Amino acid sequence: MALHLKMDERDDCDRLDAMAQKIIGTPIDRPEGALKVAGRARYALDMLPAGACHGVLVRATVAKGKLSSVDKDAVMALPGVRAVIADERLLRNPAQGMAGEAPVQGVSDVAYFGQLVALVVADSFEQARHGAQRLKLTLSSDPDVVVRPDDPAADLESPDDQKSEMGDLGRAMVDAAFSIDETYTTPPHASAAMEPHASIAEWSGEKLTLHGSYQMLPFNRSELADALGIDEGNVRILAPYVGGGFGSKLGISQEAVAAAIAAKELGVPVAVAMSRQQVFEGIMRRSETRQRIRLAAGEDGVLTGIGHEAWVSNLPDETFAEPVTQATPFLYQGAHRLIGQHIARVHRTCAGSVRAPGEAVGLTALEIAMDELAEISGIDPLELRLRNIPDKDPTEGIPFSSNKLSEALKVGAEKFGWSERSGTPGTRREGEWLVGMGMASAARVNMLIESKARVTLTGDGVARIESDMTDIGTGTYAVLSQIAGEMLGLPIDHVDVHLGDTDLPRGSGSGGSFGAASNGTAVFLACEDIRNQLCEKLGCDPESLTLKDGHAISGNQRLPFSEILQGTDLVGEGHVEPGKTEEAVRQATFGSYFAEVGVNAVTGETRLRRMLGVFSAGRILNEKTARSQCLGGMTFGIGMALLEELIHDDRDGHIVNRDLAEYHLPVNADVSGLEVVLLDERDGWANPLHAKGIGELGICGAAASIVNAIHNATGVRVRDLPATLDKVLEGLPPLS
């Protein structure tokens, strides 16, 4: 009997703290880590079965047009080529996160430059690649194509549900002692997970098995089945190891459907890996944004008004729009507010989720604007934020489930030495280097997604956790082991975690920072289920049962599990659903960033010297993996601030820098002096673990602290990211 919980009320028991094993939260090594460092963890493309064929995808090279013919014969004549597939079931672009149905399909209509319209399959990868390079496509090009979001001919949608207004912002701006009205722009970004999207498809009769690299398997199974027009009961997806996601593997993508069609047609397993260039062009980008931000404040810096309007883009027919203003309604106070969003329909690579959709770019702009307000009001940026923390959600009027922004700001300032910052920009110089400090707040909405899990306590005292949840580097294997170990009183090496298989109970998948808390709660409930069963066997009540080191202790008896179970297994099932606590309180995570940069007075180049992030995200399930997640988020922030920018050609929208040499990711030498502090917190409104999401918090506003530090170092205000040296150099004084 599954233990079911609908999150309708706050949890006040905090069961994990009451347990005896004391491994929850500890910095244990990842249980799957030895396999990863030894090169034995097997990712999608490592599962190549004997006799498999290899497929290579082919792109269209027009922004909009028709594919009228594919010269299959010439390529079929090449050695080793087995099939050329240009099937109307192929995907135009990947499915958006949690779609659960196929995205737009078909190859005859091309909607963006780089759309993958054919697959060449051959005995070897080399033969398939040669065939793909030789394949001739007849494409017409529609001259009436909009590729630029600022093209006046672009269709612009301004959805009502993305608009909100409170009070009179215009009035507040006029009455303000200090006000800011500026426009900020961020370029498109790529997730650029290190593992390119790859699938191996194998049919056995009507049953399809796919080894893939995906974040959300239950959704991906439905999407794949829908795209192929088959029953989802006939689809099994396996993804026990995923080489990074960051949103790019939320939805089923082109290579999976292509591999499945080819494998069916040929009757052999087919492996299809996207090339790095195809990943850049064919997989979701984060939309560019243009953001108008208005801030109105009194003499004391207290905000009276906030306006945040965003312009983003996407392909026609896509429902996703970068939720730029997501944290603006609740981060700071202000009675007069205006939020709006406008989506331009353009023929560019599909826009979708990239790590922390919304806050990553939206909070970055807002936090640069706050720095500008601090500057004109003469109030220290830290103090300005402290003065504007609301005591409840100012838009919804509901309380925060918890809000440690103030503590994060104060702890960060103290630890970083913020008081040593010079309030006058451009006054600290070390040789060629102008040195400055900047800071920003962090915030990210918190979510719970329906999840199920099964835990089996075997007769020999080992717990087996089963879920179709994924570990995309986030630490799922570790944190689920710790939850079960804590609840069942088992050392970590007595817990086995099985993930990434759609035959297992349906979890939430990895996305939106909700994975650990959602699936963790399902595992927690399954363990409670087992504890109840143990109580029945022992004839005790749950409160008087202590489980520790593989023993049950109740009253004056202490028995090993093996003795209680006598060789039989206990199976526990857990099922959690979001409920009323979603609406009753504002759930979010908070934090702060402090950065110190050196800007070269001669070249304008910025080097990050050190950076601190302080975060509160409820209970920390594993100190080590949580810290790593924050380091990763902050490094995405470094990329956003200084390096990352997808460049689209103005004529046909093609991505000019579609590889890892031209799209600049932070490398080891760009990332020094990073520090993370995790605040101790419990949040019973979120779930019975009292834990909240942490995978994305580290990027939400991180870039602003660096851009603000550049201003402090040089007096140059960059409002168009990334702050590359050309933009900084412009504002530097001439060399004497």
Added chain:
Amino acid sequence: MKTELTVNGRRERLDADARTTLLDALRVHLELTGTKKGCDHGQCGACTVLVNGRRINSCLSLACMHEGDEIVTIEGLGEPDRLSDLQQAFLSHDGFQCGFCTPGQICSATAMLSEIEAGWPSHVSDDLDRTPELSSTEISERMSGNICRCSAYPNIVEAIKEAADRRRG
């Protein structure tokens, strides 16, 4: 094309298409899938292996160019229950997250430590003649050919420092 080479101490006879990269030969022909393909263009370092003791991007090299060479891959450095010092240090410092860049990072770090021992200077070395110090700056600079999008960089640097200390005794 026939090529004879040694991989992780074993003699191997390859019969592969002349266009086969060393990376694909290892992964597909020899089924050593620990070495990863992140870009196939020498831009990410995921495919780093050791050839005659030196680190190279195996995607940038054809298998048939390696007649008689000694190749070491991540599988040759250790096993899950018998990890090398570097592998163990990566594990305990969480020098990875998704793990996809990790075999390349560890092969790269293995060779990098030998390069420092041999006195090779880098872009950030102050003195071209003295054996470089194993500072964070030196390590970061020398490991910058291996991209980690999960951004385990700070932990990678700490892991390498610890393993190097152990190596020096």
